[in-house]
Amino acid sequence: KAGVTQTPRYLIKTRGQQVTLSCSPISGHRSVSWYQQTPGQGLQFLFEYFSETQRNKGNFPGRFSGRQFSNSRSEMNVSTLELGDSALYLCASSLEGTGVADTQYFGPGTRLTVL
Amino acid sequence: DAKTTQPPSMDCAEGRAANLPCNHSTISGNEYVYWYRQIHSQGPQYIIHGLKNNETNEMASLIITEDRKSSTLILPHATLRDTAVYYCIVVNNNDMRFGAGTRLTVKP
Numbered sequence: 001k002a003g004v005t006q007t008p009r010y011l012i013k014t015r016g017q018q019v020t021l022s023c024s025p026i027s028g029h030r031s032v033s034w035y036q037q038t039p040g041q042g043l044q045f046l047f048e049y050f051s052e053t054q055r056n057k058g059n060f061p062g063r064f065s066g067r068q069f070s071n072s073r074s075e076m077n078v079s080t081l082e083l084g085d086s087a088l089y090l091c092a093s094s095l096e097g098t099g100v101a102d103t104q105y106f107g108p109g110t111r112l113t114v115l
Numbered sequence: 116d117a118k119t120t121q122p123p124s125m126d127c128a129e130g131r132a133a134n135l136p137c138n139h140s141t142i143s144g145n146e147y148v149y150w151y152r153q154i155h156s157q158g159p160q161y162i163i164h165g166l167k168n169n170e171t172n173e174m175a176s177l178i179i180t181e182d183r184k185s186s187t188l189i190l191p192h193a194t195l196r197d198t199a200v201y202y203c204i205v206v207n208n209n210d211m212r213f214g215a216g217t218r219l220t221v222k223p
Contacts, residue, residue, distance in 0.1 A: 004158070033211075043159070043202075043213035056210065090158050103149075104211065106158035 002027065004093050004107035012113045018079040021110045025072050025093030031055075032074040033104060034066060037088040049074050050096075078112075086114045118142065118205040124218045127197075133190040135217050137203030140184040146207040148179060150188045152199040153216070159202065162188065193221045 005024045013019050025032050033056075034046040045058040049068035066076040072093075078085055088111050092104035120138040127133040139148060147166050151159040163170055163177045165186070170177045176189040190197055202216040 035213075037156075042215055045211065088156055092158075103161055103164065105161060106151075108158050109156070111156075 004091055004105055006089075006091050006107040006110050008110060009108065010111045010113075012115060013081050014115050015081055015083060017081050018077065019081060019112060020075050020077045021089055021091075021112075023074045023076075023091030023093075023107060025074070025091075026105055029093035029095055029105075030072050031094045031096060031102065031104075032068055032072065033092045033094075034074070034076050035090040035092065036060070037090060037109070038084075038086070043090070046076065081114045083114050085112065087112060118146075118212060119203045119214050121201075121203055121214060121217045123215065124220070126220050126222055127190075127193045129195060129221055129223050130192055133188075133193040133197065133219060133221070135188040135190075135201050135203075135219065136185065137187070138185045139203070139205050142183050142205050143207065146205045148177065148183075148186050149204045149206050149211070150175070150177065151202045151204065152197075153202070154196075154199040162201075164206075193219075195221050195223065197221050 007022045031050045033048040035043050037043045048056040052068045063079045068074045088109045090109045092106045094102040094104045147164050149164040150162040153159045163175050165177045165179050179186045198221045200216040200218050202213050204211050
């Protein structure tokens with residue numbers, strides 16, 4: 001079974017631009033979560049989508065948004081990029097994500113550099 | 116905030132067992148203990164998880180104390196490729212809060 005895939009793997013943008021990252025979950029997984037990883041803050045939860053609805057949200061500004069499609073693929077968007085948005089963005093998928101703990105499987109990440 | 120406490124770094128000799136401790140003294144009855152590892156900015160890799168009982172799989176063993184306030188991840192025969200940051204996470208309803216983890220260095 002194929003793992004979680006993320007595209008693109010690397011991205012360079014300039015301040016003020018916007019960016020869209022894509023995540024394809026493991027086949028059959030319906031929950032997709034997004035994380036930001038920086039050297040200073042570590043791994044931080046952004047949001048989780050299930051059945052095309054945002055179900056959980058971390059403590060990030062409204063410039064960070066996402067969506068999920070009917071095939072469970074997800075995108076996240078960052079508008080008005082700032083230098084501090086430079087990070088590794090990770091996507092993780094799981095089967096259902098409710099009730100009992102449901103193992104999340106991570107993709108390789110997208111390395112975003114903001115100049 | 117992360118609900119776990121781990122030592123920031125540990126060393127282990129190649130071929131020996133690596134025992135990574137984790138404290139989770141505020142864990143609730145329905146919360147699981149999960150372990151992931153991350154090798155040099157790759158995506159975190161799932162290792163093992165447990166609720167109350169000890170667990171073992173092809174990668175590692177997880178020992179959870181009877182009061183569930185701490186656990187230990189055991190890599191039985193560490194190799195150089197096990198050098199990574201290991202995260203212990205308490206999970207409920209898919210809510211995963213990562214701490215700083217333990218940087219394990221396996222030395223020849």
